[in-house]
Amino acid sequence: MVSIKDIARIADVSVSTVSRIINNKKGVNLEKQARVLQAIKSTGYVPNKAARDMVMKRTFTVALIIPDTFNIFQRQLFSNIEHHLQKFGYRTVFYFVAMGPDGEDDCFQRVKSERTDGIIMLQEIQLHAFYEYLESNKIPCVITTFEKDEWTSTSIHVSEEEAAHAAVNHLIQLGHRRISLICGKRYSFSLERKRGYRNALEYAGLKYDENLVVYVDSYSVLSGGEGMRELMKRNTPFTAVFAVTDELAIGAMRELKDHGISVPQDVSIVGFDDIEISSFTIPRLTTIRQPLGEMAQTSVAMIHSLITSENHLNVNIAMPSQLIIRESTSTLNGNAQDGT
Amino acid sequence: MVSIKDIARIADVSVSTVSRIINNKKGVNLEKQARVLQAIKSTGYVPNKAARDMVMKRTFTVALIIPDTFNIFQRQLFSNIEHHLQKFGYRTVFYFVAMGPDGEDDCFQRVKSERTDGIIMLQEIQLHAFYEYLESNKIPCVITTFEKDEWTSTSIHVSEEEAAHAAVNHLIQLGHRRISLICGKRYSFSLERKRGYRNALEYAGLKYDENLVVYVDSYSVLSGGEGMRELMKRNTPFTAVFAVTDELAIGAMRELKDHGISVPQDVSIVGFDDIEISSFTIPRLTTIRQPLGEMAQTSVAMIHSLITSENHLNVNIAMPSQLIIRESTSTLNGNAQDGT
DNA sequence: CTGAAAGCGCTTACAG
DNA sequence: CTGAAAGCGCTTACAG
Incomplete structure (x- = not known):
């Protein structure tokens, strides 16, 4: 060599x-x-990169921390981020972190051993020592798609609660009163979207009903089907559903179809994220669009600024989301069924 | 520090x-x-990883080379590979390579500068110097999802041609005679699948008709729609279509729906890859399943063996694919339309 | 069993 | 403008 x-x-x-x-x-x-x-x-x-990295104490790479079970939205996002990072001359290294303490610990070891110039987090990590490490070593970090209250850092995200509120309100405006929710218990985005659901209901004077909400284990298409199946077993009538991700919504639509229930004639459904496939499903999915490209671009602009500048001013950026109305929602009319 | x-x-x-x-x-x-x-x-x-890498002349990481426009199948595959690699104690670094000489050159520079222990290629690269470099520096490399004739290396793949033949033959068995093809000109897999299409036709005594084949720029859902639109403009009647990837098929189904043409009543359609979403589309997609998990596992087993053993015996492994019959194909019956 | 020393492939003051 | 030297943080013979 x-x-x-x-x-x-x-x-x-x-x-x-x-x-x-x-x-x-x-x-x-x-x-x-x-x-x-x-x-x-x-x-x-x-x-030789290793030699250069060692002596310069810079690696010209930024680490991207994401759940190993990343969904389609996250995949589109990290592709985008990687692309922008490359334009700035950075390499990207992906840390796929598994659920639980072990996964987080592996990730922590990697950040300590690989010494990337900066970190972009697409996933929350709980481990307290992690943040202490970043802080005491002044490692630039930007959080995207969520905020972390206990930790001041720059973060890029959408107003999850507000956006979910808009999604549910769309359903309410269409005349729906019995609106189901398919959500999960993991990750803050789901919790916040649920809060938005609840708020929208209360705002409209509708009662929050636990029987209308179902919790699933993941945010995949498969889970969407499972959630819907569970909902239908409960004999609690509903005419619309808000699924906390598009994938969940797509799985739910599939399940409805299998039971001979039509979307949107019988049941309206709205998702969240606006992943690519959502404009191609049958019917096309009504959803909330997150400004993916802008979020990616802003994230790398911020990390670059943090890496190259002296004063680390942290900013919290909320980006606008948008309700995209397509074919999966319609007004509640006389012949709407109960969904059971 | x-x-x-x-x-x-x-x-x-x-x-x-x-x-x-x-x-x-x-x-x-x-x-x-x-x-x-x-x-x-x-x-x-x-x-410090950089210091250790330098002195040991090993990085404990393997590079995964993939097109920056990776499709869903490739995404599932690389996730899987990354996961297995981790179990073996390797880190994974992704080289997303852009189309064209510049993209390949960037990739080549990275392999030279980062000195990973091995390389897994999910994408063909043309640059001749690349292979010379691997060879003269004895860098282990496994090719997955295709073979490279001019270069002896271990490769893991499916018999593309044979599999495509099976897909088209399924259509023929159902009575279809006018079968369209949506394919692309980039990447060998598309060429081989097209060859399978052609073989199946000829084997059944059917004439190959250029008017039934359309070439699209990418293998995405969007391109599937475009391909179908093009096909319908041609006024060449068809009752079935073979799309060279599932995403293409899904896009094509969407387009048909927009024209009031029912799948499979009016037109049957079969895809290739069996990506996750294909079991959830409406209708569910008939397709060819590639043994994704097995391919990933075998790829890392092989790269590990190449890295750790002395004698680099190259093997060429063809894995079995499988026709998965779902809802998007049916027999050609009297009221089947011409698709125009 | 263990320490001093050399060396991996670079970059960066420091002299000249 | 340019070279010799030191040093980055490790590992690995080599003595003891």
């Missing part, structure tokens, strides 16, 4: 000047520069 | 013995061991 010494030898200069040329420092003899460039070209030499 | 020297000082031993303890070498005084373990615990010390 060719090293900087080889280049120095071939070009008949010192390693210092090779290093200078590689790093575009000004003031090198043009003739020598030509010689080393030639040597680099002929050998295909590329500096 | 605490280093090995700090631990040595705190525990009052040499850095050598700290290193020995960290790396679980046998034969260290138990009392000293206790002291350094205590020091490590109290300081939260974790070895």
Whole structure:
């Protein structure tokens, strides 16, 4: 494996000047520069990243922390972030963290051992020591898709509660009164979306009914089906449902279809996230669009600023979400069924 | 940032013995061991990966090369691979490569600079120098989801052509004679699936008709819709379609629906890959299942073996695929329309 | 069993 | 403008 010494030898200069040329420092003899460039070209030499990282105490990479069970929205988001990061010259390393203390600990070990320049978190981690570490070592960190109250950091997110409120209110405006909720207990986004659901109900003078809410284990299409099945078993009539993610909504629609219940004629349904596939389902899904591209772009702009600037001013950015009305919701009319 | 020297000082031993303890070498005084373990615990010390990588000339990570436009199947696959890699103690670093020479070159620079222990390729790269580099530096590499003829390496894949043949033959068995193809020109898998389509037709004594095949730019749901739109413009009647990926098929189904054409009553459709969502579409999609889990597992088993063993025996593994019949295909009956 | 020393491949003051 | 030297944080022979 060719090293900087080889280049120095071939070009008949010192390693210092090779290093200078590689790093575009000004003031090198043009003739020598030509010689080393030639040597680099002929050998295909590329500096060893590990060596450079060690001495510079910078890695030019940022870590992206995400749940190993990432859903489609998160996937679209991290693709986007990776792309922007690359434009800024950063590499991205993904830390997929498994549920529970062990997963978090693995992640923590990696941040300590790999020393990335910064961190973007798409998932909450509980481990207290983690935040202490970031703080005491002044490691730039931006949180995206949620906020963390106990920890001041810059975060980029949508007003989950408000957005969910808008989704449910859409259903209420259409005349629905018995609105089910499919949600989960993990991750703050679900809790907040549930709160938005509840608020919208109360705001409209509707009673919150535990029988109309079902909790599922994950936010996948499969869970959406399970949630709907559970709901239908309960014999509590409903004419609309708010699913806390699009995937859940898609699974729920599938299950309804299997029971001969039509969307939106019999039951209206609204999701959350506006993932790609949601404009292609049959029927197309009404949902809340998160400004994915903007969130990604802002996240990397912020992490870059945090990495390169002296004063770490933390900001909390709430981005606007938008209700996208498509085909899965309609007015409650006379022949709407009970969904049972 | 605490280093090995700090631990040595705190525990009052040499850095050598700290290193020995960290790396679980046998034969260290138990009392000293206790002291350094205590020091490590109290300081939260974790070895610097960059330093270790440099001196050991190993990184304990494998690179996963994938197209930056990865589709859902590829996403499921790389998630799976990452997971298995982790079980073997490897880290995964993703190289998303953009289409074209620049993208490939970036990727090549990264493999040269980051020196991963091995490489798993989910995407073909053309650059000749790349393979020369791998070869001359004896860098283990496994290719998954395709084969590369000019380059002997271990590869894991499905018999694309055969599988496509089976998909189209299913349509033929159902009585279809005018079968469209939605495919692309990029990536070998599409070419091979097209070949399977053609073979199946000829095998059944059916004529291959260019008017029935449409080429799309990507393998996304969006492109599926575009392909179908194009097909319908041509006024060439068809009663069935084979889409080279599930996403294409899903997009095509959506487009048909918009034109009031029912699947499978009017037109039958079969996809390829069996991505998760395909069991939840309306109607559920008939498709070819690739043994995703097995492919992932085998890929990492092979790369691990290549990394750890002396003799690099290359193997070419063809895994079985399976036709999954669901709701999007049915027999051609009297009232089937022409699809125009 | 254990420490001092050399070395991995770089970058960066420091002289000249 | 440029080279010799020190040093980054590790591991691994090599003595003892």
